[in-house]
Amino acid sequence: MIVNNSLDEVKKRENALSIIKSIVEIEGRSSLFDLTGLSGGFIATPSEISLLETYVGPAIFEDALQEVGIDHMGGEKVLPLNRTSSGILATILTLVKKDTNVVHYLAQLPAHPSIPRSCKLVGANYFETDVFEEFSIPENTSLVVITGSTMDHKVIDEDEFKKVIEMAHEMNIPVMVDDASGARLRTVVFNQAKACDLGADIAITSTDKLMPGPRGGLMAGRKDLIDEIKVKVNQFGLEAQPPAVLAMLNGIKNFDGDNLVKSFTRKDELFDLLNEKFDNFDKTPTGVMISPEGLNTEIDAQHNLSDNDVAFLFSFILLKEHGIITIPAVSMPGASATIRFDLSTSDAFNLDLKDLNKKIESSFVRLQEVITNEEKCREIVFNS
Numbered sequence: 001m002i003v004n005n006s007l008d009e010v011k012k013r014e015n016a017l018s019i020i021k022s023i024v025e026i027e028g029r030s031s032l033f034d035l036t037g038l039s040g041g042f043i044a045t046p047s048e049i050s051l052l053e054t055y056v057g058p059a060i061f062e063d064a065l066q067e068v069g070i071d072h073m074g075g076e077k078v079l080p081l082n083r084t085s086s087g088i089l090a091t092i093l094t095l096v097k098k099d100t101n102v103v104h105y106l107a108q109l110p111a112h113p114s115i116p117r118s119c120k121l122v123g124a125n126y127f128e129t130d131v132f133e134e135f136s137i138p139e140n141t142s143l144v145v146i147t148g149s150t151m152d153h154k155v156i157d158e159d160e161f162k163k164v165i166e167m168a169h170e171m172n173i174p175v176m177v178d179d180a181s182g183a184r185l186r187t188v189v190f191n192q193a194k195a196c197d198l199g200a201d202i203a204i205t206s207t208d209k210l211m212p213g214p215r216g217g218l219m220a221g222r223k224d225l226i227d228e229i230k231v232k233v234n235q236f237g238l239e240a241q242p243p244a245v246l247a248m249l250n251g252i253k254n255f256d257g258d259n260l261v262k263s264f265t266r267k268d269e270l271f272d273l274l275n276e277k278f279d280n281f282d283k284t285p286t287g288v289m290i291s292p293e294g295l296n297t298e299i300d301a302q303h304n305l306s307d308n309d310v311a312f313l314f315s316f317i318l319l320k321e322h323g324i325i326t327i328p329a330v331s332m333p334g335a336s337a338t339i340r341f342d343l344s345t346s347d348a349f350n351l352d353l354k355d356l357n358k359k360i361e362s363s364f365v366r367l368q369e370v371i372t373n374e375e376k377c378r379e380i381v382f383n384s
Helices: 005-026 057-073 084-095 114-122 158-170 182-189 223-235 242-253 257-275 292-298 307-322 353-370 374-382
Strands: 078-080 099-104 127-128 140-146 175-178 202-206 217-221 283-286 287-290 337-344
Touching: 005 307, 005 374, 057 078, 057 217, 057 242, 078 084, 078 223, 078 242, 084 140, 084 175, 084 217, 084 223, 084 242, 099 114, 114 127, 140 223, 158 175, 158 257, 175 217, 175 283, 182 257, 202 223, 217 223, 217 353, 257 283, 257 287, 257 353, 292 307, 307 353, 307 374, 353 374
Parallel strands: 099 127, 099 140, 140 175, 175 202
Antiparallel strands: 078 217, 202 217, 283 287, 287 337
């Protein structure tokens, strides 16, 4: 194996960022194609930037964010955070006691690692399932969690969504929804209701996923719970700082659902092109993807790498040789190693899909050339 632990994942990510920097410095930003669906952005005018002081910034922009954030997410109040994971942690710190149960329903396992990790931190018992018939809420449950759209963009059935909320509320248990990408993917592409409108007590989204906002989190929900959670957020320094709040505000204002709809139609063309050579690509709502297991199945050569190693290696070849950024190269520890080519990003609109298909095919040829040489593979992933 190449990537064995979280430290290896950090080192892998550092190498990817170094490659990205080099490409920008030598060839320019136009030579990079961020297809992660997490490209985000920072939209601000000079006059707005001049207000980004420690206390002036929150006074101006947090108040404005309430209006647009509630319109985007629903609920009674919103709370900006430095990460979606921060909001999940703060919610669990606030609502979950030691030795109580946290149960989680999602469309496809596994959950984002921040959820079980936060439960472990407070000493709670954690259970997750993607089989609706097996979902139940035991006694002594302090929180029910729902994922609206998984890390690989598998979207929950809305009827199941509502039923889980009903089950929890019948037992007076609050519901937290991890709606990182789902706050836009579910509502725009699948025409589902906002999580808070479906009855969720708390919903959290990532402000860089499928929208032009910063790496950050935005929580919405019941005012009384938001206020309680905000105490923990401030105690542990989990709040978003003024620049991120401004970027969230303008990211939501500039969110264009039509881009998601356009990517929804373009994905079929890319999938058909890839399907001429590959057997294991799948469609996502906004592009195509291939799992680590599926990618490994495509390889003819015998090798000693794990499925995830193969995905990491492929993502680095895509980045180094063609400037294509995919999640496995730049992801945080514990994230899915599935390779997604998301067509909702601004970079994707500048790509000819036939050319993208050729780049993917040539990267796969290179993958097969190096995969039997573990030393070479380590060099590619870690620059060692």
